[in-house]
Amino acid sequence: MTAQLSKKSEAWSARFSEPVSDLVKRYTASVFFDKRMADADIQGSLAHAEMLAHQGIISTQDHADIQRGMAQIQAEIAAGKFEWMLDLEDVHLNIEKRLTELVGDAGKRLHTGRSRNDQVATDIRLYMRAAIDGIAGLLRDLRLALLDLAEQHADTILPGFTHMQVAQPITFGHHMLAYVEMFSRDAERMTDCRKRVNRLPLGAAALAGTTFPIDRERVAKTLGFEEVCRNSLDAVSDRDFAIEFCAAAALVMTHISRMSEELVIWMSPRVGFIDIADRFCTGSSIMPQKKNPDVPELARGKTGRVNGHLIGLLTLMKGQPLAYNKDNQEDKEPLFDTVDTVTDTLRIFADMARGITVKPEAMRAAALQGYATATDLADYLVKKGLPFRDAHEAVARAVRACEQRGGDLTDLSLDEMRTFSPLIEADVFNVLTLEGSVAARNHIGGTAPNQVRAAIANWRAQLA
Numbered sequence: 001m002t003a004q005l006s007k008k009s010e011a012w013s014a015r016f017s018e019p020v021s022d023l024v025k026r027y028t029a030s031v032f033f034d035k036r037m038a039d040a041d042i043q044g045s046l047a048h049a050e051m052l053a054h055q056g057i058i059s060t061q062d063h064a065d066i067q068r069g070m071a072q073i074q075a076e077i078a079a080g081k082f083e084w085m086l087d088l089e090d091v092h093l094n095i096e097k098r099l100t101e102l103v104g105d106a107g108k109r110l111h112t113g114r115s116r117n118d119q120v121a122t123d124i125r126l127y128m129r130a131a132i133d134g135i136a137g138l139l140r141d142l143r144l145a146l147l148d149l150a151e152q153h154a155d156t157i158l159p160g161f162t163h164m165q166v167a168q169p170i171t172f173g174h175h176m177l178a179y180v181e182m183f184s185r186d187a188e189r190m191t192d193c194r195k196r197v198n199r200l201p202l203g204a205a206a207l208a209g210t211t212f213p214i215d216r217e218r219v220a221k222t223l224g225f226e227e228v229c230r231n232s233l234d235a236v237s238d239r240d241f242a243i244e245f246c247a248a249a250a251l252v253m254t255h256i257s258r259m260s261e262e263l264v265i266w267m268s269p270r271v272g273f274i275d276i277a278d279r280f281c282t283g284s285s286i287m288p289q290k291k292n293p294d295v296p297e298l299a300r301g302k303t304g305r306v307n308g309h310l311i312g313l314l315t316l317m318k319g320q321p322l323a324y325n326k327d328n329q330e331d332k333e334p335l336f337d338t339v340d341t342v343t344d345t346l347r348i349f350a351d352m353a354r355g356i357t358v359k360p361e362a363m364r365a366a367a368l369q370g371y372a373t374a375t376d377l378a379d380y381l382v383k384k385g386l387p388f389r390d391a392h393e394a395v396a397r398a399v400r401a402c403e404q405r406g407g408d409l410t411d412l413s414l415d416e417m418r419t420f421s422p423l424i425e426a427d428v429f430n431v432l433t434l435e436g437s438v439a440a441r442n443h444i445g446g447t448a449p450n451q452v453r454a455a456i457a458n459w460r461a462q463l464a
């Protein structure tokens with residue numbers, strides 16, 4: 001449904017001697033994109049009208065007419081029958097005009113004590129509150145999917161990397177839990193940001209408040225806002241809550257992007273740690289053998305636009321004097337695109353996490369290369385009394401010897417080992433196994449399988 005240029009020339013007021021050109025109309029209009037706030041706009045108007053009637057500012061008959069008209073408008077929008085007019089600039093004027101067509105003067109009284117400035121700020125906040133709740137739910141779902149994967153692979157061992165070099169063995173469950181931590185902080189940030197979104201600007205009117213005896217607390221209560229904005233200038237002009245949301249969203253995407261990068265690497269045939277279900281991959285138009293991890297690649301790419309929206313909004317805000325300026329109309333497209341991108345991405349990722357096949361043999365084979373248990377040998381020597389720096393040196397020499405002749409630390413005989421330190425005894429071989437290595441990191445936050453299971457239980461209880 002697109003807005004059309006209408007014949008309704010009365011949309012420009014008595015103040016002007018000529019209408020704006022079609023180009024200017026198109027340039028200044030926002031209805032193409034802000035019509036997605038129609039539902040919020042109607043909720044806000046209904047709460048405002050209820051308060052006006054309660055305060056005796058409009059009659060109960062006017063209130064009833066407004067309710068009736070809005071119900072019809074809602075139905076028209078839901079049925080795709082509402083005629084959006086470019087001439088009427090934005091969602092607010094489109095709905096108000098239609099209301100007046102339907103119910104006459106009551107429609108014209110709706111805007112008493114209100115401005116589009118406090119109206120739009122209210123609409124954005126209502127829209128964002130619902131979007132944040134949706135995103136919080138999706139973050140929960142993604143974490144539940146990752147917890148399932150972590151549980152299935154609490155004992156599966158793969159090499160952990162630093163600098164993309166084999167570092168130490170870790171469990172795949174532990175690796176998944178790292179993302180659960182990241183997405184949990186993302187969820188916390190969303191919840192925190194929601195508090196500042198959930199405040200009512202209505203009543204600020206254009207910028208200074210209104211001369212009518214309004215009851216802002218009443219409107220706040222009707223709309224489920226936790227507080228009213230305390231300063232009318234601030235209420236209509238700042239969009240810091242939207243910026244904050246975009247910052248939280250950029251972090252969600254940044255975490256998604258890091259995970260994507262790993263999925264892409266893990267799925268490369270060179271690595272072969274995982275497979276991703278076909279429904280998330282595509283082939284090549286020229287190379288018949290290809291199966292490409294398009295979804296994680298695209299998610300990594302889309303992170304760029306979400307990060308960009310954050311910078312866009314910060315830049316939009318930084319030069320604006322108080323109070324409202326039309327610049328603020330530019331907040332919506334980045335905001336909406338952020339909501340859409342994060343929402344779709346999280347939905348797909350929760351589904352995709354359930355479509356990941358882990359290949360424990362490939363992970364294990366990789367963990368057996370690269371001397372992943374060298375730190376365990378150093379720790380072993382420390383426990384036998386050697387200062388850590390000396391132990392580090394002894395093991396470095398052992399690794400170098402293995403490298404020169406080929407083979408792993410475990411391929412050395414006990415006698416050969418003892419040439420690097422006489423403290424080494426037969427019990428060293430338990431320490432050098434992958435299972436021994438991960439099981440030994442047995443403390444809160446460590447990679448040991450039983451710690452992974454405990455962390456999973458903890459998260460499940462929190463997410464229940």
Ligand code: ARG
Nearest residue numbers: 030090116117120326328329
């Ligand atoms: N479409 C406008 C926006 O998005 C609504 C507020 C317009 N206010 C005004 N004084 N022109 O910000």
